[in-house]
Amino acid sequence: MDAEPYAEVEPERDPVASMLSVIDLSASNARTTEDIFTGSSQSMPLGRVYGGQVLAQSIVAASRTIPEDRVVHSMHGYFLRPGDSAKGITFAVDRIHDGRSFSTRRTQAFQEGVPIFSMIASFQDEDPGLEHQAPMPEDIPGPDDLPDIEAHLHGLHPMSKRLFIDRPVDLRHIPSPIYARVDGERAPRQAVWMRVRRQIPDDPALHRAALAYLSDLTIQESILRAHGVPWATRGLKLASLDHAMWWHRFGRVDEWMLYVQESPSARGGRGLATGRIYAADGTLLASVAQEIMVRVPQE
Numbered sequence: 001m002d003a004e005p006y007a008e009v010e011p012e013r014d015p016v017a018s019m020l021s022v023i024d025l026s027a028s029n030a031r032t033t034e035d036i037f038t039g040s041s042q043s044m045p046l047g048r049v050y051g052g053q054v055l056a057q058s059i060v061a062a063s064r065t066i067p068e069d070r071v072v073h074s075m076h077g078y079f080l081r082p083g084d085s086a087k088g089i090t091f092a093v094d095r096i097h098d099g100r101s102f103s104t105r106r107t108q109a110f111q112e113g114v115p116i117f118s119m120i121a122s123f124q125d126e127d128p129g130l131e132h133q134a135p136m137p138e139d140i141p142g143p144d145d146l147p148d149i150e151a152h153l154h155g156l157h158p159m160s161k162r163l164f165i166d167r168p169v170d171l172r173h174i175p176s177p178i179y180a181r182v183d184g185e186r187a188p189r190q191a192v193w194m195r196v197r198r199q200i201p202d203d204p205a206l207h208r209a210a211l212a213y214l215s216d217l218t219i220q221e222s223i224l225r226a227h228g229v230p231w232a233t234r235g236l237k238l239a240s241l242d243h244a245m246w247w248h249r250f251g252r253v254d255e256w257m258l259y260v261q262e263s264p265s266a267r268g269g270r271g272l273a274t275g276r277i278y279a280a281d282g283t284l285l286a287s288v289a290q291e292i293m294v295r296v297p298q299e
Contacts (some may be wrong), residue, residue, distance in 0.1 A: 014170035016198055018043075019053075019213065020206070024039075025038065025061055026038055026039075029261055033063070035063045035092075035095075036090060036093070037090070037091045038089070039057045039087075039089045039091060041053060041085040041087075041089065042126065043085060043172065045121050047085055047162070048082045048083065049083030049084065049089070051079055051117075051240045052128045052214065052215065052216030052217060053213060054116070054241060055117075056090070056209040057209075057211040058091060058107040058117060059107075059121060059184045061091035062093050062107045062119075063123070066105070068093045070102075071126070071208065071247070072208055073122055073123065073247050074121065075119055075120070075122075075212070075243075076119065077117060077118060077244075078118050079242065080115050081115070081116045083109075084111060084116075086178040087111050087112065089109050089111055089116070091109050092107070092110070093106070093107050103122070104131070104149070105120070106119070109127060123261055126257075134276065134284060135282065136260070136278040136282040136284070140258065140295075141253070142193075143193035143198050146172035146174065146193065148170070151220075161206070164256070167217075169194055169197065170196075171218065172192065172193040173192050174191040174193070178221055178225055178230045179230060179232060182230050186225065186227065186228045188223065188261040188262055188266075189222055190225055191258055192221075193259075194257055195254055195255055197255045200253070200254050206252070207252055207253050208250070211253050211277070211285065214259075216243065218274050219273045219290050220240070220273055221258070222273050222295075223263045223273055223292065223294060224279075233296065235296075240291075241291045243272070244288070245288050246282050246286060247286050247289075248286055251283065251292070255279070255280060257277055257280065258277070258278045259277050260278065269272075269293055269295055270293055270294070271292050273290050273292065274288065275287070275288040276288075
């Protein structure tokens with residue numbers, strides 16, 4: 001695809017470069033039983049750290065303590081408190097286990113000494129074995145047949161528009177976005193084509209971390225769509241409670257991927273959403289599950 005080289009774009013002017021710069025972490029200390037890393041956050045209009053950013057940073061922190069021949073295959077994390085995007089984040093990694101084929105790490109993210117996110121991730125050597133996958137849905141329109149995100153932002157407050165326009169990710173919804181309104185059937189399912197807006201470096205570990213970053217985008221929408229609730233609903237309160245992800249196969253995040261999403265249940269102010277991420281050729285790259293708190297104002 002046509003793209004500018006990574007090195008030629010200034011981070012402060014480019015959301016993709018900003019994403020890559022915050023995913024990268026610096027080692028601030030190293031001890032026998034733990035490793036500590038520091039990171040920053042992307043500037044957010046509402047001042048809250050984007051959850052997918054913390055996911056990606058936590059995975060990067062854990063991977064810095066793992067041999068290069070082992071790759072992340074699963075993570076389970078809990079969002080404990082909202083983060084402040086104006087403040088730095090400290091990531092403490094515990095080396096829980098290193099076996100013959102698997103390594104396990106626990107990463108906790110702190111701001112001002114208080115944990116905001118806690119994750120356990122597992123890493124594995126590449127091993128041969130049984131293989132199958134769920135097929136990608138058929139009769140899905142391609143990304144080039146769908147309008148760009150900006151075509152759906154009419155009527156939103158300028159601050160709300162920034163949440164979408166300044167993203168490093170290109171999104172194309174099926175059947176349509178739910179930013180200002182919910183069109184069509186109120187069903188607990190949708191699909192979204194997504195990709196990072198331009199080419200990024202080839203490092204496979206970077207692409208796996210960036211896929212975690214992307215996995216937190218839009219997955220909550222199958223819950224909202226089922227009830228006809230757009231993001232612009234006045235008084236809507238939504239927060240991610242936990243997030244789980246399984247990497248099945250490698251894929252590039254700067255190429256189109258299809259994120260198929262559905263919600264099996266919502267009750268008690270909570271909703272569960274699941275998703276499968278496919279490469280454009282139908283290869284299943286990852287599976288995702290997330291539970292959210294959702295509170296809709298009563299009329």
